[in-house]
Structures are given as C-alpha cells and as structure tokens.
Amino acid sequence: MYSRAYKTAVTIPPLLWVTIFLLVPYAILFCYSFWSVSSAQTIVHNWNLQNYLQLARNPIYLQVLFRSMRIAASVTVFALLLGYPLAYYLSFHAAKRKDLLYQLVIIPLWASYLVRGYAWKTILGSDGVLNGFLQYLHITHKPVEFFLYSPFAVIITLTHIYTPFTLLPIYASLEHIPRNLVEASHDLGASPWSTFRRVILPLSLPGVLAGATFAFVLTLGDFLAPLLVGGPSGIMISNVVVSLFGAAYNWPLGAAISFCMMLLVVTLLFITERLEKRLVVS
Amino acid sequence: MTELAAHAAASGTAAAAASAPILSIRQVIKRFGQRPVLRGITLDVASGEFLTILGESGSGKTTLLRLIAGFEDLDSGEIWMGAERLDRLPAHRRQVNTVFQSYAIFPHLSVFENVAYGLRAKNTTPAEIPERVTQALAMVKMGEFAKAAPAKLSGGQQQRVALARALVNRPRVLLLDEPLSALDANLRRQMQVELKSLQREVGITFIFVTHDQEEAMALSDRVALLRAGLLEQVAPPREIYGEPATAYAAQFIGQTNLLRAEVRDGIAIAGSITWRTFGAAGNATYSLRPECIRLVAESESRGMLPADVATARFRGRIRNQSFGGAMDLIEIDCGGTHTLRARIASPGILTGEREFEFTANDAVRVREGEPD
Numbered sequence: 001m002y003s004r005a006y007k008t009a010v011t012i013p014p015l016l017w018v019t020i021f022l023l024v025p026y027a028i029l030f031c032y033s034f035w036s037v038s039s040a041q042t043i044v045h046n047w048n049l050q051n052y053l054q055l056a057r058n059p060i061y062l063q064v065l066f067r068s069m070r071i072a073a074s075v076t077v078f079a080l081l082l083g084y085p086l087a088y089y090l091s092f093h094a095a096k097r098k099d100l101l102y103q104l105v106i107i108p109l110w111a112s113y114l115v116r117g118y119a120w121k122t123i124l125g126s127d128g129v130l131n132g133f134l135q136y137l138h139i140t141h142k143p144v145e146f147f148l149y150s151p152f153a154v155i156i157t158l159t160h161i162y163t164p165f166t167l168l169p170i171y172a173s174l175e176h177i178p179r180n181l182v183e184a185s186h187d188l189g190a191s192p193w194s195t196f197r198r199v200i201l202p203l204s205l206p207g208v209l210a211g212a213t214f215a216f217v218l219t220l221g222d223f224l225a226p227l228l229v230g231g232p233s234g235i236m237i238s239n240v241v242v243s244l245f246g247a248a249y250n251w252p253l254g255a256a257i258s259f260c261m262m263l264l265v266v267t268l269l270f271i272t273e274r275l276e277k278r279l280v281v282s
Numbered sequence: 283m284t285e286l287a288a289h290a291a292a293s294g295t296a297a298a299a300a301s302a303p304i305l306s307i308r309q310v311i312k313r314f315g316q317r318p319v320l321r322g323i324t325l326d327v328a329s330g331e332f333l334t335i336l337g338e339s340g341s342g343k344t345t346l347l348r349l350i351a352g353f354e355d356l357d358s359g360e361i362w363m364g365a366e367r368l369d370r371l372p373a374h375r376r377q378v379n380t381v382f383q384s385y386a387i388f389p390h391l392s393v394f395e396n397v398a399y400g401l402r403a404k405n406t407t408p409a410e411i412p413e414r415v416t417q418a419l420a421m422v423k424m425g426e427f428a429k430a431a432p433a434k435l436s437g438g439q440q441q442r443v444a445l446a447r448a449l450v451n452r453p454r455v456l457l458l459d460e461p462l463s464a465l466d467a468n469l470r471r472q473m474q475v476e477l478k479s480l481q482r483e484v485g486i487t488f489i490f491v492t493h494d495q496e497e498a499m500a501l502s503d504r505v506a507l508l509r510a511g512l513l514e515q516v517a518p519p520r521e522i523y524g525e526p527a528t529a530y531a532a533q534f535i536g537q538t539n540l541l542r543a544e545v546r547d548g549i550a551i552a553g554s555i556t557w558r559t560f561g562a563a564g565n566a567t568y569s570l571r572p573e574c575i576r577l578v579a580e581s582e583s584r585g586m587l588p589a590d591v592a593t594a595r596f597r598g599r600i601r602n603q604s605f606g607g608a609m610d611l612i613e614i615d616c617g618g619t620h621t622l623r624a625r626i627a628s629p630g631i632l633t634g635e636r637e638f639e640f641t642a643n644d645a646v647r648v649r650e651g652e653p654d
Contacts, residue, residue: 183353184386186373188400188451195374198399202390 026262032255041249051256061240061257068236071154072219076166078159079215080208083167087207088200091174102171105164113161117228120157124148124229149231157225162218166211173207174200206279213272217265237261304329304487305350305368305455310359312345319345321511323359327455327489332481334490334498336534337508343491346508347457350489351380363454374403379448380457384464385440387432393419393443394428400451418450419443421480438469445477449484458490462497474500495535499523507531523571528649532569539575539622541568541645550645553620557594557642567650572611574644575624578637595639598622600632614638 034047055061086105094101108116123129126143134140147153177200185195223238230236237257244254303326312320319342327333337343348354350361352373361369368376379400388396397415406414419425422442432440441461448456462470462477478501481488492498498505499519507514507522507530514534515527526532529540543552543559545566550559552568559568578595598614601621609625612632616622624638 178384178386180382180384180386181388183351183373184380184382184388185399185403186353187351187378187380188403188447189374190399190403191374194403198403199388199390 029255029258032252033259035252037250037252043251051253054253055256055260064235064240065237067151068220071151071236072216074155075158075162075219076212076215078155079163079166080212082159082163083211084170084208087167087171087174090171105167109164113224116161117157117225120153120160121148121229124153148229149234151234153229154225154234157229158219158222162215165214165218169210170204170207173204177203206276209272209276209279213269217268220265221261303327304363306362308360310349310361311357312349312354313357319511323513325506325513325516327487330485330487331503332488332490332501334492334502334505335508336492336495336498336505338493341508342511343508344459347459347489347491351378351457352376377454378457379451379453380459381444381448381461383459383461385444387440387443389432393424393430393432396432396443397447397450399447414450418446421449422446437464438473441465441473453486455487455489458488460492477501499535507534525646526569526648529567529569532648537572537623539570539572541570543568553618554616555594555596555620557645558592559642559647561647567648568645569648570640570645572623572625574640575622575638576640577626577629578639592642593639594642595637597635597637599635603632
C-alpha cells in the first residue's frame with residue numbers, strides 16, 4: 001500500500017494545475033457571460049441575462065452554430081468512412097505491412113496543424129495543385145473558385161486532420177476482438193460479410209463511437225481551418241468567439257457563446273460515454 | 283473390464299471398420315514458413331466414431347484440426363468428406379463445426395443468440411429456430427441460461443454453450459480442440475463422461491484433440507497418436523495400449539519398461555532376463571507394462587525356469603517402493619543397466635532380492651526411433 005503522504009504528493013500537482021488553469025478560468029468566463037459592455041467600450045459588472053437573450057434572439061448566431069454542427073457531422077462521417085476501412089485493413093489484413101502502415105497513419109500527426117492547413121490552401125487554391133491538374137487534363141478551362149474558401153474546403157481539411165483521431169480508437173477496438181470469434185463465426189456457416197456485420201462491427205462499435213466523438217467535438221471547436229481555407233461562407237462558431245474576444249471587443253457575449261458551446265460538448269460527451277458503457281461487453 | 287464396456291468397445295471398432303469413411307485425409311502436408319508441421323498424414327475417419335488425435339504440444343494435432351475446419355490451407359494433400367473435396371471449400375461452407383479450446387462464445391450475444399447463430403447464418407426458417415435452440419440447450423443442461431449474458435457464465439457453462447452452439451447445426455463431423463483443458467480436474471472428469479454419452483446420443487462423428495492420454499483412452503473408439511507431424515499409430519485404445527507399435531507409443535500411452543534385447547533362436551535376452559519370443563533374430567526393443575510383472579511368493583520360489591516356457595522369471599533387488607493405494611510401484615534393479623518398474627497389488631513391504639515373473643507374450647516387440 002502507498003502511504004498517505006505519497007498519495008497526497010502525487011495528487012496535489014495535477015489537481016492544482018486543473019484548478020488554476022481550467023476551473024478558475026472557466027469560472028471567470030462564466031461570470032463574464034453575465035456582464036456587459038458599456039458605450040465607452042468598457043466591461044461593466046452589472047449582472048444580467050442580456051447576452052444569453054441576444055444569442056436566442058439574433059438568428060445569425062444560431063445559423064453559424066448549426067453550420068458548425070453540419071460541418072462537424074460531415075467531417076465525422078467522412079473520417080469514419082475513411083478511417084474504418086483503413087483500420088479494418090490494418091487490423092485484419094495488413095500482416096507484415098501492419099507496422100509500416102500504422103506509422104504512416106501516425107506520421108501526419110507530427111506535422112504542425114498549420115502546415116497541414118497551408119498544404120490544403122496550396123492544393124485547393126485558384127493557382128493550386130488541384131486546379132492546375134484539372135486544367136492540364138483539360139477537364140476545366142479556368143480555375144474552379146469554390147474549392148477554396150468554402151465549407152467544402154473546411155470539411156476536406158478537417159477530415160484530413162482528424163481521420164487519424166477516428167482511426168486510432170477504431171483500430172484499438174478491432175485489435176481487441178479475439179480472432180477465434182471470427183473463426184467461430186465462419187465455422188458456424190457465416191460468410192465473411194455476414195461475419196463482419198454480426199461479429200466484427202458490433203464489437204468495434206465502442207471504438208467507432210469514441211472516434212466519432214473525437215472528430216465531432218474537435219471539429220466543432222475548430223477555428224484555424226475556417227480561418228485558413230473557410231472564407232466568409234465557411235465561418236464557424238469558434239471564429240465568432242475569436243472575433244468577439246478580439247476586434248469586436250465584446251468579451252461578455254463571447255463568454256456566453258463559449259459557455260453554451262461547452263454545455264453542448266459536455267452533454268455530448270456524457271451521452272456518448274453512457275452509450276459506450278452499454279456497448280462494451282465486460 | 284465389465285461386459286458392457288467390452289461390448290461397447292467391440293461394437294465401436296466393428297462400426298469403424300464396416301462403414302465407408304465420412305472423412306478421408308490423404309497425404310496432408312502443412313508447413314509454417316520453413317517449418318514442417320504435418321509431414322504427410324493419411325487417416326480415414328468412420329461415420330459415428332469418436333476419434334481422438336493425441337499428441338504432445340507441437341506435434342501438429344491442432345493444425346490438423348484447423349485444416350479440417352478450414353482455418354488453415356494445406357500445402358499438399360487432400361481432405362474429402364464423402365464425395366466432396368473439403369479442403370477447397372471455405373470454412374463457412376463446410377459441414378463441420380468446432381468447439382474451441384477457449385470456447386469463443388460471442389460476448390455481445392445472449393446464450394440463446396450464440397446457439398442460434400449458426401442457424402441464422404444458414405437461413406433456417408425463423409419458426410424453427412427457438413425449438414432447435416431450446417433442444418440444444420436442454421441437451422447440455424443449459425436450458426435455464428438461455429437469456430443469460432456469456433460473461434455471467436462459468437468456464438464449464440461456457441463449455442456447454444459452445445457444445446450446444448456447434449451441435450445445433452447437426453454437423454457431419456464435430457471437431458473439439460482440447461475443449462476440457464481449461465476445466466478443473468473434477469469438472470473435467472464429469473464433462474468427459476457427459477461428452478461420451480452425448481456423442482452416443484447424437485451419433486455425430488467426433489474428432490477430439492488432446493494431449494492427455496488418459497482422456498484419450500477414456501473417451502475414444504480410436505486413438506490417432508501424432509508425433510512431430512507424423513502418425514505414430516492409429517488404433518482402438520485397448521490395442522494401442524496392449525500392442526503398441528512403437529517405443530514412443532508405448533511410453534506415451536501409459537507407463538512401460540523398454541527392454542533392449544538380443545533375439546537368438548526364439549529367445550530374447552536382455553541382461554539377466556530371458557524370455558521366449560517369436561520375432562526375427564537380431565536386436566529388438568520390447569515393451570513390458572509394469573502391471574504385467576508379478577511377484578513370486580517366496581514359498582513358490584523355485585529358481586530359474588527354462589528359457590523357452592511361456593513364463594519368464596528373473597531375480598532383482600528392490601530399489602524403491604512407493605505406496606499407491608491399490609497398487610504399489612516398485613523399482614527392481616536387475617543388475618547392469620536394467621531397472622524395471624512393476625505395479626503390484628498390495629505386496630506389503632518388500633526388501634532385498636526377490637523373484638518376479640511375467641508372461642512372455644506380454645513383452646511386446648516395438649519399433650524404435652523416428653517413424654518413417
């Protein structure tokens with residue numbers, strides 16, 4: 001058994017860290033959301049619900065929020081569509097190439113987020129790689145404009161960035177499936193497709209759920225991709241928060257949006273965790 | 283031996299010999315990389331028989347089973363089921379079911395759904411499923427657990443579910459891969475009895491893999507002894523015990539004394555022990571089971587008998603005696619390098635030099651070395 005002093009010694013630092021750098025700022029943010037900005041551009045501490053009422057009344061905020069959720073849902077779907085087959089191949093069929101392919105999935109995570117964002121800018125732009133290629137093949141005769149600065153560009157970029165995050169938990173859950181279950185299924189007369197549908201897929205659902213949660217939550221809070229490749233039509237809710245804390249100098253409203261977002265995400269995490277627990281068979 | 287058991291053993295052998303084989307394994311070779319695992323196996327399995335593939339770990343017994351099930355591809359040779367070439371069919375098209383060593387129960391399905399799995403996979407009429415599943419569960423005495431989650435079951439119960447899940451499909455051959463090895467000794471013995479009576483009841487051909495020779499002897503109509511990828515001997519348990527073909531078979535199945543003798547003029551000579559034999563002259567190895575050696579009462583001790591009579595007699599010093607309840611195990615030093623082990627019913631405490639005898643026919647001439 002560990003001594004009490006030892007337990008305290010290892011518990012206190014992370015607890016302090018979380019309190020000082022997470023809980024206290026959140027509390028401050030929460031307070032801000034009930035304050036307001038005076039005409040002289042100073043923040044006044046008169047407690048009221050104006051910020052929350054404004055969010056409910058002004059449709060622009062809800063529109064941006066819904067767009068963000070649509071983009072997040074699309075990224076989730078695409079990341080799953082790309083990540084699941086690759087994870088499946090890695091786990092069941094890659095054999096000797098497994099380690100190499102696994103590294104290839106991981107390596108992009110070492111490159112900076114910004115680098116990957118700019119890479120997509122280079123690919124999708126008017127003078128970009130994709131347009132150049134299409135014109136070279138005479139498929140198009142002038143640059144296609146909507147590749148870049150659109151929700152489409154945001155979805156492509158974020159799908160690229162977050163696919164490894166969905167792939168890894170799916171891969172882990174596939175690796176956990178005892179192979180004799182697959183053999184037992186074949187043995188009992190189930191075809192490979194039927195085995196996938198009735199054994200492999202159900203047993204990998206916890207991984208799918210974890211991966212989907214990663215993609216959705218990380219996309220929903222993303223502001224760099226819309227900034228780099230999104231353009232005016234690709235603005236997401238975090239960009240609104242950034243501008244409210246920046247140029248617009250309306251910290252209270254920004255804080256109110258942030259708090260609503262946080263509530264949304266925490267609810268989502270709570271639900272998926274409950275679901276995952278039900279899916280995991282002990 | 284009871285009359286009933288003798289009758290069952292005899293009829294089992296007769297059935298095995300009479301009917302056409304349900305499964306025919308021909309010249310099967312399997313390598314893993316450079317390493318040969320099966321080096322040419324030819325074996326016919328009769329319909330309705332309980333065949334045990336017995337061997338040490340690494341002998342290739344599980345690989346042979348996996349080839350029949352379709353989990354591995356063979357490198358050469360053929361496996362036939364009746365008139366059907368089995369080794370070219372994918373696992374899910376073979377009329378063979380497997381009970382896995384670790385049971386392989388689907389953890390996300392209830393006991394009922396586990397058993398129904400094969401029926402659903404083969405598009406059985408939905409109306410038929412509940413009845414057949416219930417029947418199968420009743421057969422293994424698991425009827426009341428239909429709704430249970432597999433995680434809640436003990437090892438023995440999972441074992442029964444695995445059996446029901448396989449048998450419900452009415453396979454032509456049931457493969458069992460060391461299914462009892464994970465159970466504790468008591469449960470294991472109980473399951474052995476149940477397994478044997480279940481097999482008689484359903485009449486399905488069982489191919490049972492084990493490394494446990496006692497289990498093999500207790501359950502099987504025939505035992506196929508596998509050694510380093512080759513069949514050492516295939517015979518009913520009594521025959522393989524009574525007339526082992528090789529020194530390895532004699533040692534692996536039960537305990538034995540190996541006597542290396544020189545045969546001359548119908549007499550085998552191993553050190554101070556001589557007995558009558560009908561084998562060819564030259565060097566030969568004989569297997570003599572410990573229980574075939576009898577103690578000669580001191581009052582009856584008449585010195586050496588002539589070498590050519592049916593009973594061989596020898597003197598030896600008692601080196602060690604361990605009490606074993608009904609039978610004591612006695613080590614007899616016969617001089618030179620010859621130490622024999624004898625199993626003798628309650629002889630009391632023996633000391634010094636004593637006289638022993640055995641029936642010459644009980645010394646069975648066996649082949650030695652690698653099978654070829």
